[in-house]
Every structure is written in structure tokens, then in C-alpha cells.
Amino acid sequence: MQEKLRNAVVVGAGIGGLSAAIALRKTGLNVTVYERNEKDAPSGSGITQPQNTFKVLKDLSIYEDCLKSGVQLDYLEIMDKEGNLLLEVNQKFMNADGPGRNSIWRSSLKDVLLSKALSLGVIVEWKKNFTTYQENQTEVILSFEDGTQVSADLLVSFDGIRSQVRDIMLGRKVTPQYLGMGAWRVPLTFEKNTISKRSYMLLNGNTKVGIFPLTDKEGYLFILKPVPSDYWDDEKKRYYTVSEILKHFHGKADFIKTCFNKDTPIIFNLIEEVVLEEKWYRNRVVIGGDAAHASAPNLAQGAAMAMEDASVLGEELSNTTSLEEALHSYYVRRFPRARAIQSLSAELLKNELKGNFAQEEIIAKSDCILQEAY
Ligand SMILES: Cc1cc2nc3c(=O)[nH]c(=O)nc-3n(C[C@H](O)[C@H](O)[C@H](O)COP(=O)(O)OP(=O)(O)OC[C@H]3O[C@@H](n4cnc5c(N)ncnc54)[C@H](O)[C@@H]3O)c2cc1C
Incomplete structure (x- = not known):
């Protein structure tokens, strides 16, 4: 230099x-x-x-x-809104011997x-x-x-x-630049080991729900869904908004609905x-x-x-x-x-x-x- x-x-x-x-x-x-x-x-x-x-x-x-500090997830299961498996994706796309995501x-x-x-x-x-x-x-x-x-x-x-x-x-x-989608992220808590070390994605029309464990008793849920650019997501009503979206999802999602409550701090962002x-x-x-x-x-x-x-x-x-x-x-x-x-x-x-x-x-x-x- x-x-x-x-x-x-x-x-x-x-x-x-x-x-x-x-x-x-x-x-x-x-x-x-x-x-x-x-x-x-x-x-x-x-x-x-x-x-x-x-x-x-x-x-x-x-x-x-x-x-x-994290958990390693070797597979992603992609499912329809009822929870039927559509595709299983191996997360080890670079190294078959190492941990996944x-x-x-x-x-x-x-x-x-x-x-x-x-x-x-x-x-x-x-x-x-x-x-x-x-x-x-x-x-x-x-x-x-x-x-x-x-x-x-x-x-x-x-x-x-x-x-x-x-x-x-x-x-x-x-x-x-706004890209047309809103994202909700919800911290989850569950009984130890009630969810396997995999990630899950459920699809319904243009709405996607993802479920990721973070420890053996915690995880997070995200939802990606189209919303208008001037969409305002009221923090006080967020639990109800998320619950309403999740009504259309079943299988794994039915269990996830029991893993958060009205006091859970849910985050919302417009995707830009x-x-x-x-x-x-x-x-x-x-x-x-x-x-x-x-x-x-x-x-x-x-x-x-x-x-x-x-x-x-x-x-x-x-x-x-x-x-x-x-x-x-x-x-x-x-x-x-x-x-x-x-x-x-x-x-x-x-x-x-x-x-x-x-x-x-x-x-x-x-x-x-x-x-x-x-
Ligand atoms: C819904 C969603 C899900 C995502 N999921 C993933 C994922 O799974 N994996 C992944 O890799 N990425 C993910 N991302 C992207 C990831 O979060 C960001 O790309 C990453 O956090 C960017 O890091 P950064 O340090 O550049 O910015 P930031 O994380 O935004 O950090 C900026 C920091 O600067 C500080 N700051 C800002 N202005 C000032 C100021 N004037 N003075 C002092 N400090 C200031 C802020 O307080 C903040 O701490 C996701 C993003 C979104 C929106």
C-alpha cells in the first residue's frame, strides 16, 4: 500500500x-x-x-x-398446501460429505x-x-x-x-425498489425434538410458507405473499393476519399454528x-x-x-x-x-x-x- x-x-x-x-x-x-x-x-x-x-x-x-450455535438441515421438503410432499431437495449442493444448510x-x-x-x-x-x-x-x-x-x-x-x-x-x-411481496417472520417454540432437523416449504397459489428449526426447541416461520406497495401491516393485528394466512395450510402447518401466540413478536417487511x-x-x-x-x-x-x-x-x-x-x-x-x-x-x-x-x-x-x- x-x-x-x-x-x-x-x-x-x-x-x-x-x-x-x-x-x-x-x-x-x-x-x-x-x-x-x-x-x-x-x-x-x-x-x-x-x-x-x-x-x-x-x-x-x-x-x-x-x-x-445453529442446527444443520440436510433436506428441504417442498409440499402442497395440504402438506403432501411434492419434492425433497438435498441441501448439500456443494459438498456431499459436509453438513447441509x-x-x-x-x-x-x-x-x-x-x-x-x-x-x-x-x-x-x-x-x-x-x-x-x-x-x-x-x-x-x-x-x-x-x-x-x-x-x-x-x-x-x-x-x-x-x-x-x-x-x-x-x-x-x-x-x-419494491418487488411486490411482503414477508412475515414468526419465532416458534415447540416441545423438544417434536420437529425433525429438516426445513419445510408449503405452497399455495402465490403464497409460500417456510418452516426452519433453529435449535431442538425453537424455529421460525416465514410467509412470502403478494401485497400492494402501500400495504400497511398493523403490528397489533399481526398475529391474526398470520393466522388467517395459515388457515389455508395444513399438515406440518397445523402443528406450527400451535407454536406461537398473540404475544409472539412477528416481524413484517416489504421486500425491496x-x-x-x-x-x-x-x-x-x-x-x-x-x-x-x-x-x-x-x-x-x-x-x-x-x-x-x-x-x-x-x-x-x-x-x-x-x-x-x-x-x-x-x-x-x-x-x-x-x-x-x-x-x-x-x-x-x-x-x-x-x-x-x-x-x-x-x-x-x-x-x-x-x-x-x-
Ligand atoms: C424477509 C427476509 C429474510 C431473509 N433471510 C435471509 C436468509 O435466510 N439468509 C441470508 O443470507 N439472508 C437473508 N436475508 C438478507 C439478510 O438479512 C441481509 O442481506 C443482511 O442482513 C444484510 O446485512 P448488512 O450488514 O448489509 O445490513 P443490515 O443487517 O441491515 O445491518 C445494517 C446495520 O447498520 C446499522 N445502521 C444503519 N444506519 C446507521 C447509522 N446511520 N448509524 C449507525 N448504524 C447504522 C443498523 O442499525 C444495522 O445494525 C433476508 C432478508 C429478508 C428481508
């Missing part, structure tokens, strides 16, 4: 930001992460990590811990990432809401809502789909994506994860892509001779893969909007891409 970088700041302590902190710290940089939420803010429900994710988990030295609470994944980052000497500051930045020849200066400022050699932004860093860097407000024409870096600022390429969740690759971004950024910063070259190489390596997976995820979703779930060709294309080195 012509200009020796000494430190980097990361905005966002989500999955991508904590991964970036680990990857950058491993290159020898001093790293501080700034997160607007409290340390123990709710992190949402579960997340699944398909087999390709294991490579980046190993690169970040958190593979064993993630597997220990890992299913883990988001909070557990964050705990694993945070504890790795802290053990390496990363500093994490909570309740620090980033508001703006300015740059000069030698540094980038960040401002926070509490009136404080910090300066650093490099600003790395993993601040999510509504990234403020991105909008300042690009000089325009990016509006995420961010497709950028611009590069993901400018001067001393670089973006990754959902800030750069938020995607439909249909391939369950958003977190994997964010973590890969982080790992590649670390590699390029240690391999390349100038900051601009490192950030450019990062972008050139990451853009085609993230864009291809984003576009296949959106294609799956658009077919599902029409009630078409026969999507083997798209899945095969995505498996091919994901098997390649990143």
Missing part, C-alpha cells in the same frame, strides 16, 4: 459490518464499529446459511462457532461475530447514529447525532438497505432491492452488503453476500498497493457475483408472484455461480 492505512471505521454492526470489522482487523488495521442501536436491540428471527456460506465463515474463523438465530450469529471481533481487538461503539461525513486529502471525518466526530483513513459502510453513507457518497438519495449503477467506492469511502446490493430473500444469500464482501475487502486491502486500486479490485471482484445472485433472487420472486414455483433452472444457475470461488 503506497499510503499506509492505519485505521478504518465501520458504520453498522449488522452481519456485514461485524464481518468487515473482523476481516479488516485481520489485515492489521485498527478498527472501530459505530452502530446506532443498543448492543442488545432485537435482531429479528432466524437466518439460514446455505452450504456456500461455509467458505466465508471459515475465512472469518467462525465456522465451528456458527455450526455449534445451517439455520441460526440472527442474535446468535451476531453474538458469534461480535465475540470474534472483540477478541481480535475491534472496538464497537453502540448508540452512535452516523449522520454525515466529509473528506480531505488525508482523512475522512464522520459526524454523529450526539454531536461527536471521529476521523479515520477509511470509512467502510455496511449500514443496510437505507444506507446514509451510500447516499452521501453517491450524492443522491437511493430509493429501494437496491440495484446500483455506480461503483461501490469513492475516495476513502466504500460500501458493501445491503447498502450496495439488497436483494429479494428467495435464495437466502443476502447475509452470505455481505460476509463475502467483507472478506474480499480485507483481502484486497492487504494485497494491493494503493487504496484506490484495493477498492477498485474489491468492487470488480464482488459486483458480478452479487449482481447475478440478486438478479436470480428477483427472478424467483417474480415467478412466485405468478404462482410459478417450478424454478429448478434458476436454482441450478445459482448453484453454479455459488460453487465458484469468490
Whole structure:
């Protein structure tokens, strides 16, 4: 590196930001992460990590811990709305000998990432809401809502789909594109071992229900269903909304209906994506994860892509001779893969909007891409 970088700041302590902190710290940089939420803010429900994710988990030295904190699901059963089996999908699409998909609470994944980052000497500051930045020849200066400022050699932004860093860097407000579906995610609790270590998908018209165990007594349910762009999902009525949707599903779904209640914190999101024409870096600022390429969740690759971004950024910063070259190489390596997976995820979703779930060709294309080195 012509200009020796000494430190980097990361905005966002989500999955991508904590991964970036680990990857950058491993290159020898001093790293501080700034997160607007409290340390123990709710992190949402579960997340699944398909087999390709294991490579980046190993690169970040958190593979064993993630597997220990999650459950490994070797098969996905796809069923009709009555619960009749249509297809059994082996989840070991890359390695027949390894575990299948890992299913883990988001909070557990964050705990694993945070504890790795802290053990390496990363500093994490909570309740620090980033508001703006300015740059000069030698540094980038960040401002926070509490009136404080910090300066650093490099600003790395993993601040999510509504990234403020991105909008300042690009000089325009990016509006995420609505894709036509709403997603409900419901944490589930059940008697120990009453659900097998498999995942389940039930299909009805253009509505899809997924069931994923997370431990031997917990799991999560998700529903993907078309809703208008101005749809408002009233949190107080969410239990009834979900129960109404589930009325049309039977078999496994009948058991699942008994695994949550009126007090269960159900999350709802409209599904959106961010497709950028611009590069993901400018001067001393670089973006990754959902800030750069938020995607439909249909391939369950958003977190994997964010973590890969982080790992590649670390590699390029240690391999390349100038900051601009490192950030450019990062972008050139990451853009085609993230864009291809984003576009296949959106294609799956658009077919599902029409009630078409026969999507083997798209899945095969995505498996091919994901098997390649990143
Ligand atoms: C319904 C649904 C299901 C999904 N399921 C899966 C799945 O099974 N597998 C998978 O791999 N992916 C899944 N994803 C995608 C995945 O959740 C995201 O791609 C991933 O979380 C992106 O990580 P990130 O770190 O880039 O952003 P985020 O997780 O959004 O983190 C951004 C962080 O930045 C912080 N922040 C934002 N603004 C500021 C600010 N101004 N100052 C300080 N901090 C700030 C936020 O508080 C947050 O902590 C799913 C997504 C959805 C919507």
C-alpha cells in the first residue's frame, strides 16, 4: 500500500459490518464499529446459511462457532398446501460429505461475530447514529447525532438497505425498489425434538410458507405473499393476519399454528432491492452488503453476500498497493457475483408472484455461480 492505512471505521454492526470489522482487523488495521442501536436491540428471527456460506465463515474463523450455535438441515421438503410432499431437495449442493444448510438465530450469529471481533481487538461503539461525513486529502471525518466526530483513513459502510453513507457518497438519495411481496417472520417454540432437523416449504397459489428449526426447541416461520406497495401491516393485528394466512395450510402447518401466540413478536417487511449503477467506492469511502446490493430473500444469500464482501475487502486491502486500486479490485471482484445472485433472487420472486414455483433452472444457475470461488 503506497499510503499506509492505519485505521478504518465501520458504520453498522449488522452481519456485514461485524464481518468487515473482523476481516479488516485481520489485515492489521485498527478498527472501530459505530452502530446506532443498543448492543442488545432485537435482531429479528432466524437466518439460514446455505452450504456456500461455509467458505466465508471459515475465512472469518467462525465456522465451528456458527455450526455449534445453529442446527444443520440436510433436506428441504417442498409440499402442497395440504402438506403432501411434492419434492425433497438435498441441501448439500456443494459438498456431499459436509453438513447441509445451517439455520441460526440472527442474535446468535451476531453474538458469534461480535465475540470474534472483540477478541481480535475491534472496538464497537453502540448508540452512535452516523449522520454525515466529509473528506480531505488525508482523512475522512464522520459526524454523529450526539454531536461527536471521529476521523479515520477509511470509512467502510455496511449500514443496510437505507444506507446514509451510500447516499452521501453517491450524492443522491437511493430509493429501494419494491418487488411486490411482503414477508412475515414468526419465532416458534415447540416441545423438544417434536420437529425433525429438516426445513419445510408449503405452497399455495402465490403464497409460500417456510418452516426452519433453529435449535431442538425453537424455529421460525416465514410467509412470502403478494401485497400492494402501500400495504400497511398493523403490528397489533399481526398475529391474526398470520393466522388467517395459515388457515389455508395444513399438515406440518397445523402443528406450527400451535407454536406461537398473540404475544409472539412477528416481524413484517416489504421486500425491496437496491440495484446500483455506480461503483461501490469513492475516495476513502466504500460500501458493501445491503447498502450496495439488497436483494429479494428467495435464495437466502443476502447475509452470505455481505460476509463475502467483507472478506474480499480485507483481502484486497492487504494485497494491493494503493487504496484506490484495493477498492477498485474489491468492487470488480464482488459486483458480478452479487449482481447475478440478486438478479436470480428477483427472478424467483417474480415467478412466485405468478404462482410459478417450478424454478429448478434458476436454482441450478445459482448453484453454479455459488460453487465458484469468490
Ligand atoms: C424477509 C427476509 C429474510 C431473509 N433471510 C435471509 C436468509 O435466510 N439468509 C441470508 O443470507 N439472508 C437473508 N436475508 C438478507 C439478510 O438479512 C441481509 O442481506 C443482511 O442482513 C444484510 O446485512 P448488512 O450488514 O448489509 O445490513 P443490515 O443487517 O441491515 O445491518 C445494517 C446495520 O447498520 C446499522 N445502521 C444503519 N444506519 C446507521 C447509522 N446511520 N448509524 C449507525 N448504524 C447504522 C443498523 O442499525 C444495522 O445494525 C433476508 C432478508 C429478508 C428481508
